[in-house]
Amino acid sequence: MDTHRLRNLHRPDILRERLEREGLPRTTLSFYRYVRLSEVEELRNALYLEWEALGVLGRIYISQEGINAQVSIPSADLEAFRTALDARDAFANVPWKIAVEDDGKSFLKLMVKVKKKIVADGLADDAFDVTDVGEHLDAATFNQKLEEGAVVVDMRNNYECLIGHFEGAYLPKADTFRGAIEEVLVQLEGKQNEPVLMYCTGGIRCEKASAYLRHHGFTQVGQLHGGIIDYARQLKAEGLPSKYKGQNFVFDERLAERITEDVVSTCMQCGGPCDRITNCHEVTCNMLLVQCPDCAAKYADCCSPSCREVHVLPEEVQRIWRKGRSTRSTKTKAINDPEALRQRIHDEEAILASKGTLHPELIGSKAFPPRQMTEISPSHPSGPEISGRNH
Ligand SMILES: [Zn+2]
Ligand SMILES: [Zn+2]
Numbered sequence: 001m002d003t004h005r006l007r008n009l010h011r012p013d014i015l016r017e018r019l020e021r022e023g024l025p026r027t028t029l030s031f032y033r034y035v036r037l038s039e040v041e042e043l044r045n046a047l048y049l050e051w052e053a054l055g056v057l058g059r060i061y062i063s064q065e066g067i068n069a070q071v072s073i074p075s076a077d078l079e080a081f082r083t084a085l086d087a088r089d090a091f092a093n094v095p096w097k098i099a100v101e102d103d104g105k106s107f108l109k110l111m112v113k114v115k116k117k118i119v120a121d122g123l124a125d126d127a128f129d130v131t132d133v134g135e136h137l138d139a140a141t142f143n144q145k146l147e148e149g150a151v152v153v154d155m156r157n158n159y160e161c162l163i164g165h166f167e168g169a170y171l172p173k174a175d176t177f178r179g180a181i182e183e184v185l186v187q188l189e190g191k192q193n194e195p196v197l198m199y200c201t202g203g204i205r206c207e208k209a210s211a212y213l214r215h216h217g218f219t220q221v222g223q224l225h226g227g228i229i230d231y232a233r234q235l236k237a238e239g240l241p242s243k244y245k246g247q248n249f250v251f252d253e254r255l256a257e258r259i260t261e262d263v264v265s266t267c268m269q270c271g272g273p274c275d276r277i278t279n280c281h282e283v284t285c286n287m288l289l290v291q292c293p294d295c296a297a298k299y300a301d302c303c304s305p306s307c308r309e310v311h312v313l314p315e316e317v318q319r320i321w322r323k324g325r326s327t328r329s330t331k332t333k334a335i336n337d338p339e340a341l342r343q344r345i346h347d348e349e350a351i352l353a354s355k356g357t358l359h360p361e362l363i364g365s366k367a368f369p370p371r372q373m374t375e376i377s378p379s380h381p382s383g384p385e386i387s388g389r390n391h
Contacts, residue, residue: 006052028071030069037090051084060112062112070106118204127212130211146243155199159288232244246259266338305352
């Protein structure tokens with residue numbers, strides 16, 4: 001088969017225009033399933049052809065362990081899409097979740113990608129059977145089991161647990177799935193015959209984690225079906241009390257969506273109650289942190305005086321400074337020792353007060369002539385005056 005054509009070849013602006021012109025109401029939905037798939041390349045090509053004909057757009061990952069799909073479909077073709085899924089044994093009756101907020105423009109193209117795993121777990125292939133999962137629990141049952149005293153484990157990374165979690169949950173310190181799952185195994189040692197509850201953002205990670213625990217002899221594993229996202233939806237629909245407190249970390253521009261008004265975390269800079277999560281705006285740093293509005297103003301949306309000093313420079317000067325420095329990818333690392341951060345801020349402010357800069361490498365450099373330096377650097381200990389926030 002000529003497979004070259006089985007992908008999008010158009011530029012984003014053309015795709016956007018095409019979507020505008022189409023003008024069809026679309027529905028955005030997501031689904032996943034751990035299921036053994038074989039001949040994955042052939043399957044990928046077949047799905048592409050089949051779904052392209054139905055006007056499906058979106059991002060689909062398939063691997064030998066299953067499928068993870070987020071798609072947008074002309075609403076008139078929903079039925080046909082369901083039929084196409086059900087016609088394949090591997091995907092028959094796969095439950096899908098329809099996005100609540102939907103402008104129909106969530107995806108511009110169809111991408112079906114073959115991956116090694118649908119959830120990168122860092123574990124050896126065939127270390128365990130990913131399809132041997134725990135019991136799926138709805139919000140009401142999950143609440144009830146919590147009340148009965150079940151052990152509850154958060155299967156997200158450390159930075160996702162910061163601003164919200166279930167009451168009494170074990171929150172892993174690791175910042176990778178692999179690290180978290182190994183840590184949980186150690187924490188739960190001896191509880192093989194007790195009820196264990198797991199949860200994550202959308203359900204896909206704790207589903208895999210539940211299979212891993214079962215592989216290690218845990219007999220009563222249950223996971224929150226549809227994750228925190230669907231838990232919140234069920235609470236609203238059924239008027240249930242929330243045992244999840246605070247905000248849910250999400251992987252889009254918003255970073256978080258509020259589930260309850262509880263504030264479960266503190267500002268990493270001043271220590272006051274706060275659950276506003278943000279990235280350090282110095283782009284090579286980009287660390288996630290919890291930062292209150294007062295500290296955001298004081299540190300110019302940065303994690304430290306050192307980042308602030310760079311961030312408030314003219315854009316072209318920043319660009320030269322960044323040359324040859326690597327930029328930390330977004331949403332993957334958080335400050336995990338607020339105490340150390342506060343000490344660092346304290347030390348940096350002291351240096352700033354005595355030396356006028358935390359970046360002596362800039363002084364006299366081409367990018368940053370001394371004259372400019374004195375205009376920007378502070379001569380008083382409280383740091384540069386930052387007027388308002390820059391976004
Ligand atoms: Zn603060
Ligand atoms: Zn920073």
